[in-house]
Amino acid sequence: MNIMMNLLKLKILLLGCIILLVDIQMVGQNGEKPNVVFIIADDLMKQTELYGYPEIKTPRLSKLADEAVLFNRAYCQYPLCGPSRAVIQASLYPSKTGITWNKPGKDEATQTKAASFNVKTMPHYFRDNGYTTVGGGKIYHNTTVGGKPGAIYDFDDVLSNAGVDGVKGTMPDGKKVTYITDNSTRTITEHRDGALIENAKAWLDTYDAASNNPFFMCLGIKKPHSPFSAPSQFWDMYNRDEIKVSDILLPEGVNADLSLNGIDGLFSGHVDTYMYTGENIPVDKQKEIIHGYSACVSFADYLVGDIIDKLKAKNLYDNTIIVFVSDHGYKLGEYQRWAKSTVHEKDAVVPLLIRDPRKTSEHGKISQAIVGLIDIYPTLSELCGIPLPENIDGISFADVLFNTSVSGRTHISTIRVRSLSEIGIERAISLSIINPDGYRYTQHWGGEYDVFPMKEDIIAYELYDHYKYRNTPISVENLVNTETELLEEMRQLVLSSSEEITGSATSVKNVELKDLxxxxxxxxxxxxxxxxxxxxxxxxxxxxxxxxxxxxxxxxxxxxxxxxxxxxxxxxxxxxxxxxxxxxxxxx
The missing domain is CATH 2.60.40.3080 (Immunoglobulin-like)
Structure with a gap:
């Protein structure tokens, strides 16, 4: 008996030592909690040099990836700026919060909606747990402005991004809007994003690690969102004659109204493109837009490198977690569409890079784990050794950063809600999931986003192989008629996890019968x-x-x-x- 008791005590002691070791590893050297620099770009697709697509140059991010974990299967939960950013900051599904358009994705609206679920937004939560919070730029679907309630709620200090962004012209109705591109002669710091990073560097100059709390810095870089305005040095990185335009069409038999965004999506808001659609825009104009987008990506890449250089100069780099991510993917003419707002892989998959300086053995590796933007909030909480927030929907993937072979989620969802009254659907919902094999399943129906449909309610299905036997973000062939067994398996997967997606125990919005x-x-x-x-x-x-x-x-x-x-x-x-x-x- 005594031998057994001693063995039990030894096991408990060893377990305690392991837990203590993990805690020390999570906190950092000398008991210090790590700083965090969270950088979110706008409209940045995954298909850049960072992920092996050399056409769009990202030298600084590619260098950072050598000291970080690069996520190959990271996904947004909504393919539009405001709702996606609300998901990141609140870690709640859009179908639960009702944030499915840009305006409700502004800071105050997101904070109010999160509070209704007894959730604090990510910067606020870090401030409550001993961090000095600082932020600026496009973090939510608005510019974070000092003195405004939304900024006060999240940040101790607010960084200005006052600067230029494009050149305006006059529409036929007299409205002033920007041209779609701008090969700018302005300096880097005269541009909004450049001003933001310059102010972030100035803030770091005032930070004293010895006497201050650890900091949580949020930087919302607007590029490469249109207008595609960047200093000329980034335009000069590309030869327009070498730029290729897309000839990829939607797979045969797919309902374009349900499957895609508007045919004039990107163009209608700019003075020199409002007359075009994705079907008739001239090749020369397409090349100009792709050139501008590429220049803006390289501009954003430079700014990331600029803030990293400052961290190194201030001896903060080795105790700072760096996150770089985009709010969703993007199309540059694929399927004769531009911009975002579909649940296709091209719009759903996002670039995600995380550098934790404490686990160098995993640096330079690429993780195939399926993760969502909804998971960033709890992941950073765990990495920084603060309690995991309650009532959120996200799942921490901190273990992936300590072992990139960890598989992550079994699937992740992306949803889109919009009006299609022109085809008789007042509220069209598209729900899509991706599984570890690389199959993307989508179902479209009319009704409410938090009302899970029965089979007869579904208008159309789509099923694509992206990574099983193919290796492409492009939706090449709709397999619904040939892979019927897989289609049913994927629908079953959606139904079995519908509570997670809709936030409803029955996965259906009930108008309760009396005394049921x-x-x-x-x-x-x-x-x-x-x-x-x-x-x-x-x-x-x-x-x-x-x-x-x-x-x-x-x-x-x-x-x-x-x-x-x-x-x-x-x-x-x-x-x-x-x-x-x-x-x-x-x-x-």
Whole structure:
């Protein structure tokens, strides 16, 4: 007995030592918590030199990647600036918060919505846990301005980004808007993003690591968002004659109205492109736009390197976690569309690079783990040794930074909501997931984004192989008619995780029946349902959405025999009564 007790004590002691060692590793040298520099670019697609696409040059980011972990399978949860940034800062799904357009993605609106779920935004949470917070630029879907309530909520200090961004002209209606490109003769610091980084460097000059708290710095670089305005030195990095335009079309048989963004998406807001669509824009104009976009990416890359140089000069680099990410992907003419706002891989996948100076053995490696932008908030919390925030939806992937072979999530979702009244759909929802094999599954339906559809509600499906037998972010062939078994597996995966995506226990938005009661009797295999409302219909669906029972009744109480259904399966019962609907899950 004594031997067994001593062995048990030894195991407990060893476990305690391991936990202590992990805690020390997470906190850093000499008990110091690491600083954080979080940099988010706007509209930056993954397909740059950083990921092996040499056409768009990113020398400073590529150099940083040698001392960081580069994520190959990082995804936004909404392919639009405001909603995606709200996801990052609050770590809540857009279908839960209702932030599915840009305006609600501004700082105050995001903070208010997060507070309704008892969640604090990421900078605020770090400040509550002993960090000095500083930020500026486009962190949310607005410029962070000192003295405004949204900035005060998150930051101790606010960095100005006052500067120029493009050249304006006059639209036919008299409105002043920018030209789509600008090969600028202004200096770097005269541009908004350049001014932001210059002010961030000045702030670091005042920071005293010996007497101050660790800092959490958020820098919102607007480029490469249009207008594609960058100092001429970055335009000079490219030869327009060598720029190629895309000839990629949407796969045959795919409904473009449901699958893609507007055909004039990028062009309508600029004085020299409002007359074009993705189908008729001249090749020379396409090359000019791609040239401008590329110059802006290289400009943003330079600015990242500039802030890194300052960290090194101030001896802060070796105790600072650096995160570089974009809010979503981007199209440059693929499928005859430009910009973002689809759930295709090209718009959903994002660049993500994280440098933690404490784990050099993983530096220079590429992780294939599936992670979401929703996961950054809890990941940084864990890396910095502060308690994981409660009530958020994100999952920490800190373990990947300490072992890049860790697999990460089994899937991640991206959703888009918009009006398609021109084809008779007032509210069209596109929900897409990517799995570890590299298959992307998408379903489109009309209704509410937090109402999970039954099979008959779905208007169209898409299924693409991106990384299983292909290696491309392009949606090449819709496999719905040839991979029917895989299609059902992917739909089942969506349904089994629908609570995670919609934030609803039943995955369906209920208008509850009055005094609804139900229970399943396993011995008789019958479900008993009662309500003060007169029950008109009960439809029961299996986990892949097939309707297996459909009863029309006018009663307050009924029992349904489920003996003909498979055991050890989950079913959904949709109960309807005069405009009200409740959905319950039944485990048989």
């Amino acid at each position: 009661n139900y229970y399943y009797n396993r011995s008789t295999e019958k479900i008993h349902i009662s309500s003060s409302d007169l029950i008109e219909q009960v439809a029961i669906y299996d986990i892949v959405g097939y309707k297996v029972i459909d009863l029309e009744k006018n009663t307050n109480k009924l029992e349904i025999d489920l003996s003909g259904l498979k055991k050890n399966n989950v079913f959904l019962a949709r109960i309807s009564a005069k405009g009200k609907t409740s959905v319950i899950k039944v485990l048989k």
